[in-house]
Amino acid sequence: MNITVIIPIHKINENEKDYFAKAISSIDKQKLLPKEILLVIPKDENLRKTIESYEYGGNIKDLVNIVENNGETDFCSQINFGVSKVKTELFSVLEMDDEYSIIWFDNVIRYIGHYKDVDAFLPIVLDTNTEGNFLHFTNEAVWAKDFSDTLGMLDNDSLLNFPNFQLSGGVYNKETFESVGGLKPSIKLQFNYEFFLRMTYYDKKIMTIPKLGYRKTNMRPNSLFYDYYHNETKKMLPDEARFWFNTAKKECYFKQDRGIKYEENEIS
Amino acid sequence: MEKEEVRKQIEENISRFDKKEFSFYFFTMDTKGNPTAAVSTIYQHVKILNELGYNATILHEKNDYTSVGGWLGDEYAKLPHKSIEAQQLQVSPSDFVIIPELFSNVLEQTVNLPCCKIILCQSYDYILEMLAPGKSWSDYGVTTCITTTDKQKEYIDSLFSNRVSTKIIPVGIPDIFKPSEKPKKPIIGIFTRDQRDTVKIFKTFYLKYPHLKWISFRDLRGLPRETFAKSLSELAMLIWIDDISGFGTMPIEAMKSNVPVLGKIPNMVPEWMEDKNGLWTHDINTIPDLTANYIQAWLEDSEPKEVFNEMEKLKDTYSEEKQSQKIKDVYEELITERKNLFTSKLPQETLVNNNELNEEK
Numbered sequence: 112m113n114i115t116v117i118i119p120i121h122k123i124n125e126n127e128k129d130y131f132a133k134a135i136s137s138i139d140k141q142k143l144l145p146k147e148i149l150l151v152i153p154k155d156e157n158l159r160k161t162i163e164s165y166e167y168g169g170n171i172k173d174l175v176n177i178v179e180n181n182g183e184t185d186f187c188s189q190i191n192f193g194v195s196k197v198k199t200e201l202f203s204v205l206e207m208d209d210e211y212s213i214i215w216f217d218n219v220i221r222y223i224g225h226y227k228d229v230d231a232f233l234p235i236v237l238d239t240n241t242e243g244n245f246l247h248f249t250n251e252a253v254w255a256k257d258f259s260d261t262l263g264m265l266d267n268d269s270l271l272n273f274p275n276f277q278l279s280g281g282v283y284n285k286e287t288f289e290s291v292g293g294l295k296p297s298i299k300l301q302f303n304y305e306f307f308l309r310m311t312y313y314d315k316k317i318m319t320i321p322k323l324g325y326r327k328t329n330m331r332p333n334s335l336f337y338d339y340y341h342n343e344t345k346k347m348l349p350d351e352a353r354f355w356f357n358t359a360k361k362e363c364y365f366k367q368d369r370g371i372k373y374e375e376n377e378i379s
Numbered sequence: 380m381e382k383e384e385v386r387k388q389i390e391e392n393i394s395r396f397d398k399k400e401f402s403f404y405f406f407t408m409d410t411k412g413n414p415t416a417a418v419s420t421i422y423q424h425v426k427i428l429n430e431l432g433y434n435a436t437i438l439h440e441k442n443d444y445t446s447v448g449g450w451l452g453d454e455y456a457k458l459p460h461k462s463i464e465a466q467q468l469q470v471s472p473s474d475f476v477i478i479p480e481l482f483s484n485v486l487e488q489t490v491n492l493p494c495c496k497i498i499l500c501q502s503y504d505y506i507l508e509m510l511a512p513g514k515s516w517s518d519y520g521v522t523t524c525i526t527t528t529d530k531q532k533e534y535i536d537s538l539f540s541n542r543v544s545t546k547i548i549p550v551g552i553p554d555i556f557k558p559s560e561k562p563k564k565p566i567i568g569i570f571t572r573d574q575r576d577t578v579k580i581f582k583t584f585y586l587k588y589p590h591l592k593w594i595s596f597r598d599l600r601g602l603p604r605e606t607f608a609k610s611l612s613e614l615a616m617l618i619w620i621d622d623i624s625g626f627g628t629m630p631i632e633a634m635k636s637n638v639p640v641l642g643k644i645p646n647m648v649p650e651w652m653e654d655k656n657g658l659w660t661h662d663i664n665t666i667p668d669l670t671a672n673y674i675q676a677w678l679e680d681s682e683p684k685e686v687f688n689e690m691e692k693l694k695d696t697y698s699e700e701k702q703s704q705k706i707k708d709v710y711e712e713l714i715t716e717r718k719n720l721f722t723s724k725l726p727q728e729t730l731v732n733n734n735e736l737n738e739e740k
Contacts, residue, residue, distance in 0.1 A: 214679065222562060225562060235678065247590060251593045254565050255592070255593040321565040322679070322680060
């Protein structure tokens, strides 16, 4: 299958090993396997050893490649770096604490066959808390009546009214992703939103496959969004959150990352 | 000389059968442009009979009859039509007038027509609707009925104590009902005889399963036939509630389109309905829950495969080819019976004539 899975990994502590195992296993269980699994890690010998020592399932053992990113290692930079190493036409992003459903890639191939002009396929994401309890779905809204111009498709107008879409789990055309400039590391909190706004602004087609394709663990301690809410040193206050939301709407017209910074008391 | 004329007339009528110079008139309600399954079946009979070389005509009451072209297609709209109001109707004893079961009142108006009258019963529940208490079709000279299923035949036989001969022409589902080429959409089709049930079901569904609020319900009423077929094929599932259904055309159309049906079992259980070829319930209140269960399974690609396997078996059971063959067989049988009736009168007439002649002597 002409897809590469990118797993950005910042660090794996003991508590996170189970998550990682489940994430990897969810690729192993796919009916159709990807061509390559890229584990994108920062330069960190210990992390490399941990990753290398992991016993990958028989189906995917030969598909795993570890790539080190010597530059910025925030989530967006890791993804962009991973994409630059992708050798297939398509790629998908799997966060190390999430899982694909076993039907996901099977459906992606089926839908690609019928919707050849679509640049990105999003799964319906089943969001859970850390106890595994169901919280809500994400990406499903495009199938609600009158949400967008075309049922199942995400467009710019509907995004301006409803920003809650999830990038991870989706399958993207590498060329399209790079043609719109990839993810912008300078955009905090709303980098997903800004990316989708930019994709749709540049007329790229995004569709949600109406199947449960991805299971996301919300607010895992030490995860990016957990830190935004709970980590005293990284906590994001409402003013800043609002700033990034508005910035996403303004920056989506630009393909390059313009290095936007938030300064307290700034009026957005 | 008069008797000779009678004999001549009988022979003329027999000759009309041989030369196909008689007519079938199908009394049809004006749908006012609203798609109606029963009317489409009537048109199908008329179309096939014309293709077989017979004169079959749609007979409507008023001059301002609304064409069915908008929902059934031009092919049907162009079939021969006649209006009663325009006094275009002239029937002879060799003609047949076919009247839907709902229009028993027409029987009284046509009681003196010299032709053969036949009831076309597609919905057993309407039989008594316009019949006067204690009256039977046979009281109006009708002794033949055409219906669509064995079960309806059983009901009619029992109702009229076998005074009516009932023949069966099953419904034919056209090939425009076929699986969609694209993957199905998270849309639930719904058809309920009482529209309040539609509202009750989707409101209950959204109330009990708010995380599925993005799943749309599509009311399938009033769509032109081809649009309806396309729309049906896109669905994840169909909810069907029709307590008084005589046959259950829509579920068969859905199954032919590879769309599973969740339905309330009608008062007269359809002949095609089996435990595993759909999701069937007696209790309308369970439908929102069963819908949510099915949709959840659909989202995970874990729909009950057995249902699809069983649906597949029904795919060709109600084909238009089979219906056409049955239309041919049944109407030819009716023609033969009618012709035999005339033929049987000839020797009797001769005998009567001879007796009368003897008496005169």
